[in-house]
Each structure stands twice: as structure tokens, then as C-alpha cells.
Amino acid sequence: MTGMYESSGLLVNHWYAAGQSKQFRKNIPVSVTIFEIPIVLWRQENGILTALLDRCNHRNAPLSKGRILNDCIVCPYHGWTYDPSGQCVEIPSEGPHAERIPNKKVESFPVKEAYDLVWIWMGRDKMPDNEPFEMPIMKEHGWHYYYMETRFENNVTDLVENFMDVPHTVFVTDSVLVSYDQPNDSIGLSGWLVNPKNLPMKHTDNFYMPNNTRVDYIFGENERGFIITSTCTPVRPFETIVYTLISYKFGWMTPIAKLGLNAYTRKVINQDVWIMDIHGKNIQKFGNTDYRSTQCDYMHLYIESLRNWAESPADKPAPAPIVRDIEFWV
């Protein structure tokens, strides 16, 4: 049987976010699913994280339902115990006979912590050859940030398209840049809060292969700003967890923004959850190939073509870059 992992081609050869660092506490197993692969993570006493396939070698029980003892994970069924490398180190029924322990390890996955997230390398047949996507946690004075975690019932391709707006577009090979030339562009937040001096705004949308988007609104010469960055983790074909980083710098309005911004951004994302859920359900009924498009869909078509190519690259070259200026109404 071919599962999501096997049919995802080169898309698996990347780091995928498994959660926020603060969610992983010492000695507590956490189960996550990425590309339909169940994985258990735990933080050792020294703070280092371990990720193993969530499957006991003995009879396939989920290790994540077990407990951590001396940095090892103990299977909840018959107590086989695995060290952080996945090596079985104890079988209770065999007493002191360590020589009877099978030497087959439970599969382990490389783990990294960066940008307050935990990332797992999903290229099971390939050593990591790239880095986790750089989430723009602004360290400069005046910037603040927080994460939101949202579960969507849709696939990564449709989600990243949804997170990008409608384009005036420059395309490059493994990413998509959209810059806007709209004198009256606004971001939906109250102008008096974000941009009381009515400074000129620079608005850009970026897509980065295979699963990341970044939308920037910068006011004046970086005097104020609002940046929404999303990294998508595929759970199943129509289930995706999105980690959204909200970075903002609103000057003296920042304390007021802190009071309401979280609720506001949650409300906006919940609208996306709704439309993405009903859209995803209809794609499952009707498929996603018989579409009709206009020039406003160029960006979406290109993102799709990049991800489709990565899914089944065969010997084909990656889709060629395109540059287009288009006119559209919002």
C-alpha cells in the first residue's frame, strides 16, 4: 500500500515543525504525526530532544503511551525499554539476559530546535542537507512576536495558496515573491493602531518551498511592521497543522496591540479554517484537476506546479521561473 509518505517524493526531504519548544517538557512523551508517520518525542534530562518511530519493535504498541525512565522510553505493553537512539536496552521477561535482546533499533529521526519550534527531518533515506525554514523572530528593538497553532482539514498546497494574497508577481525557482503596487492597500487592522501617521506601506508575500509563506507589511523606513509567517506540517492528506508566527512593531501603540492582537489574529485564522475545511471536503469529492483559472491564479498555479514537481520529479526539470505583471481588483 502506498501511503502519503511514499507518494510525497522530494517533499519529505525537509524539516517539519512538530510543535513549539515549550510544549516538550522533560520526561513526558509527546506523539505527533507527519506525512502519516507516527513519531514519539521526549526531552531528556539534559534537555536534548529525541524522536523515534512511535512503534515498539515487539508487537507494535505505541511507545508514546509509555513512560520515560532514566531517559529511556518504556513500552506500555510488555515493558521493552528503548534508549534515545532507539536501541532496546531491557526486556523485563528476559531478566538479566541482555544477550537475548534483539539488536534491531526503533527508527530514529533527526531533531532540531530553532525559532522556538521543534523540527523533525523527514527524509528517512537521506541525511539532512538543508536547515529548518527561518522564521523571522525579530530580535531588534521594538519587535514582539507570538505563535499560533491551527489544525486545518486541507492539504498544504491549498493552504499556502490561501495564505498568499492575490498577485502582482515575480517568480523565482524555489520560491514565489509577490509585491503589491496598490496605493490604497491596507491590512485590515485599524489604521490608527498600526499606522497612525499614514506612512507609506510596503507589502510583500513570499512562498518558500515546500511549505512556508511570509507576508510582510512594513511602514515607512521600518518604523512599524506586521509580519505573518506560516510553516505547514502535513499530518494526513487532508489534515495539516500550521504554525503561524505573528511578528509586530507598532511603536507606542504596542501595549494596546498586545491586548487585542491575539484575539484578532485568531478570529482571522478561524475564518481561514472554515473555508479551507469546506474547500478540502469538496476537493475530496470532486478532485483538484478540472479547474478554470484567470491571470489572478498565476501565482497559485506556479506554487502548485512547484509542489507537484517535487512530489514526482522523475527526470523532469523543475518548473521554469515566470515573471508577470498583472492587474486585478480586490
Ligand code: FES
Ligand atoms: S508491544 Fe511493546 S513490549 Fe510488547
